[in-house]
Structure formats: C-alpha cells, structure tokens
Amino acid sequence: MRSERDPEEVLQDMAEHAERTGRLAAAADIRRRGDTIRRRRHVTSAALSVVLIGVVGAGVAAIQFNRAAQPLPIGPAGPTSTVVAPTGSPDVSPDSSPNASPDGSPIGVPASSDDPLVSGQRQVAIVRTDAFESAVSLLDEGRLGEVDGVEGRRLFVIEPQDQNTFLVRAAEPNPDGSDACWQVVSSGSDPLTVGAAVCAADDSRQRFAIAVVEGQGEDSVYAISSNSAYLQNSSTRGLILEELGDATLTTFFRLVDNGSAPR
Secondary structure (H helix, E strand, O other), rough: OOOOOOOOHHHHHHHHHHHHHHOOOOHHHHHHHHHHHHHHHHHHHHHHHHHHHHHHHHHHHHHHHHHHHHHOOOOOOOOOOOOOOOOOOOOOOOOOOEEEOOOOOOEEEEOOOOOOOOOOOOOEHHHEEEOOEEEEEEEEEEEEEEOOOOOOOOOOOEOOOOEEEEEEEEOOOOOOOOEEEEEEEEEEEEEEEEEEEEEHHHHHOOEEEEEEEEEOOOOOOOEEEEEEEEEEOOOEEEEEEEEEOOOOOOOOEEEEEEEOOOO
C-alpha cells in the first residue's frame, strides 16, 4: 500500500519536474494536489482514532463484564443481640483429645462454683466452639437447638448443685412465671435430647455436669454431660446427648457473659 506524502515533498517533486521538462504545473493544480493529500491524511487519522476508541471501549466493557461475573461473597446472617462469642475448637491433637473416663466421670476438670459464669450469679450465652455465629437456644417447641437469630431463649443461668452438678435455667421465665430448666428427654430408640421443663432441683434428669477442658476464666472451654452422656452436635439431628464409650468428644462450648442474672 502506498503511503501518503507530505505536501512539501510533492512541491519539491513538481519543482524538479519543472526543471527537467521546462514546464511548471499551474498553481491551482498544485493547491488541489496539496488539499487532496491533506484531506486523505485527515480521514486516515480520524479513522485510526475511531479504531483506537473502539478497542479501548471493548477492553473496558470486557473488564466490566468480568467483574460482574464474579460472585459476591455472602455470609450467613448474624445474630441480633449480644450473645455472639469467639469461635474455634480447643487446640488439642487427636492423640490428646479427652475421652470418656471408664467410670463415667466428667471429662476435664469439674467446673467450680467459684467460676462466676457457673455461679448462678451471671446470665450467659452458650456457644458451640465450632459454630460460626450460632447460639444454643431453648426453642419455642421446647427442644434445645442452635439459632443464628433471636428464636427461643438464648440466655441461661447456670446454678451449682451438689456433687459437681448444675441446673441450667433459662434467664427468661415461662409465660406463667415459672422457671424453665434443661432436662434430658428420652425418645425411645432415638438419641437422647435436651428439652425445657419446669425447674426441679431434685430431678436427676435436670442435673448436668460441666467440666473445663481447656483455658481458664472467660477463655475456658467446657464439656457438658448428663450421667456420662455428652452434649454433642449431630449433622443430621442437631444437639443430642451421646454416650461416648471409646469415642472422642468433638463438641465443646464457650460461656459468654451477658450481665447479672435476673432476680
């Protein structure tokens, strides 16, 4: 493809041509040729600009499309009150994880009534260490479960009894004014669960052992059991009470202080 020439080069050629032939092109013809060359150059430059703008525009559109195609990270909805606790399982290796004792005694060190969180003087949230933002709750249908929102009753007062056992009472009373406590519920061949019942300190089904398996003070991690059946999380059944035998305990809890227990 022949490239366009500058008007100065064209005039130089005309001058050389006139010198050779003895004839000089008319001034109008010279101007016409110069204008034609300039117009062609202007058109070529404009076309090149359009092409460049189109390429840049296509690139921007491609970037925007690529960004739009990326999914936004979405997390679960968080709770709406103050019961959220730090998460994380106890830092123990598989070989050192506590197992159920042969005599059925609690795993770890039995919690002491000197611990403010189990003294009956504080209301606490009970949060499974592997739960992202869920809290243990006595649901409206009476069963103990886990919720991300405000369903059920999620604050508890842990009251020491004798023989290193505790009543776990809902901080919020029943509609009739009576207190609701955790109680072991048997459902035939199904695993044991925990439900709500009117508090009765002399009922063995309401006595729970709470043991510290790691940490101290507000950083303590606890195991919760009833007659050697441990509160465990099942992926299909939720919170259940399970005899461990030789199995490893995998469900632990933190207690989150939420202020003085209601009178």
